[in-house]
Amino acid sequence: MAQNRNAVAADFQVWLGSTVWPKAQRAGVSRSTFETALSGVTPKWDLPDLVIPGERADTTQRQAEFRPPAGYFAAGSLNTNANTGRQLMQRHAQTLARIERQTGVPAQIIVAIWGRESSFGNARIPHNAFQILSTKGFLSTRASYFTNELIAALQMVERGYASPAAMKSSWAGALGQPQFMPSNYLKYAADGNGDGRADIWGSADDTLASIGAYLRDHGWSAGRDWGFEVNVPNTVSCAMEGPHQARRISDWAAMGITRVNGRSFPAAEARENGFLLMPAGRYGPAFVVTSNFTVLKAYNESDVYALFVGHVGDRMRYGVGGFNSGWSALDSFARSDVRAMQQKLEAQGYDVGGADGLIGNKTRGAIGAWQTRNGMAATCYPNRAMLAAIAQQ
Incomplete structure (x- = not known):
């Protein structure tokens, strides 16, 4: 393996010079910036x-956002975020009020993120x-995306926004306290204190x-x-979840859905x-969410991420308690197992939203439809027995 990795590392250096440098140069990055940022990498x-x-x-x-929801909503994490966030809303009240006037985004949402x-x-x-990067x-499997983010990071240094040494990131390349990818920094980073940076x-x-700007x-x-936490009667199938099945909130109320x-x-x-949101199917709380929930998903594509932000924000501002319903412990699956299930469901004509190995709202809806067709009560979340049964069809 060591010999193989040595060869890959040599190819990596060639790639930096033959592919990344021409792209960076066309993007306005100087040779000195390129060499300083990538020297010894x-x-x-x-x-x-x-x-x-x-x-x-x-x-x-590895991202917690794409695992069963229960762990993501641990009471300790919710309480700590809400209590600390409430204190910081008070400390930064003047700044947050100005940002809310400028952007329309409530202070508690910004602080929760x-x-x-x-x-x-x-x-x-x-x-x-x-x-x-x-x-x-x-x-990586998303090589083109990360190459473009690398170019954006080089542009940040070229324009004097940060030194190479200051460019600290997560394991995914996200930068700083808001965890912006470099291209998002270039588009949305804002000066909140008037110092010109x-x-x-x-x-x-x-x-x-x-x-707020993002x-x-x-x-x-x-x-x-x-959005709002709701009660969903058994007369409303959990397979009606998802933005592709959105309708007027008054229509949901007419179907018996209540706050x-x-x-x-x-x-x-x-x-x-x-639209109806049931991240754990019938095994957890349910919500009717608005277009602003979709905006939160633009920050992070996970349903549970957006739900965490909205819920913690409500705790900060309104002092609400926990969810009305608890989150059940659910089976965890490798992405390959979920992907195999999705492919089987697709072959049977179900729309799973793409066989990506993630249990998103279309996959949950497809599971519910499959359960109904096979004479089962729709729960809209898989277990191991269900995966085995689908695999045998």
Whole structure:
């Protein structure tokens, strides 16, 4: 393996010179910036999702957002984020009020994202962004995407936004307290304290302003909620979940869906569209969510991520408690097992939203439809027996 990796490392250096440098040059990056940023950079072999020639690909899904939901909503994490976030909303109240006026994004949503992404700036972000992005640009399953992000990172240095040494990232190449990919920094990073810089590493004000700008530019609707926890009667199938089945919230109410707090849906919201969200199928809480929930998913494509942000934000601002329903412990699956199930369902005519190995809303809906067709009560979430039964069809 060592000899093989030595050969790959040599090819990596060739790639930097023959592929990355011409792209960087066309993007306005100087040779001195290129060499300073990438001097001594070698592949980081322990990153997930790499395709290393001569070795078995590691496609394990390590992100918590794509595992069964129960662990993501641990009470301790929810309470800590809400309590700390509430204190920080008070500390940064003036800045947040200005950002809310400028963007329409509520303070609690911005602060909840800050907490989820970097523990309010306290998380350790240890990696050299150039090593991460170049490794993934050369060896990952999304090589083109990460190569473009590498070019964007070089542009950041060229334009004086950060020094190479300051470019610390996550294992995925995300930067600073809001965890922006470099291309997002170039588009959305904002100066929140008026010093002429957008410092997403050291400035809370700039971090908060940048998150607000991102959500505004992705279509946040000022004055709308993100969603509501609801009771879904058995007469409404969990297979009706998902944005592709959105309808007016008043229509959901007419079908017997009610808010768990007993209140009516706000009149302004009832006139608008919303869609059913059941991240654990019938094994957990249910929600009717709005277009702003979709905007939160533009920050992170996971349903449970967006739900965490909305729920923690509500705790910060309104002092609400936990979810009305608990999250059941569910079976965990390798992405390859889920992908095999999705392919089987696709072959039977079900729309799973693409065989990506993730249990998204279309896959949950397809499971519910399959269960109904096979004489089972629809739960819209798989277990091991179900995977085995689908595999045999």
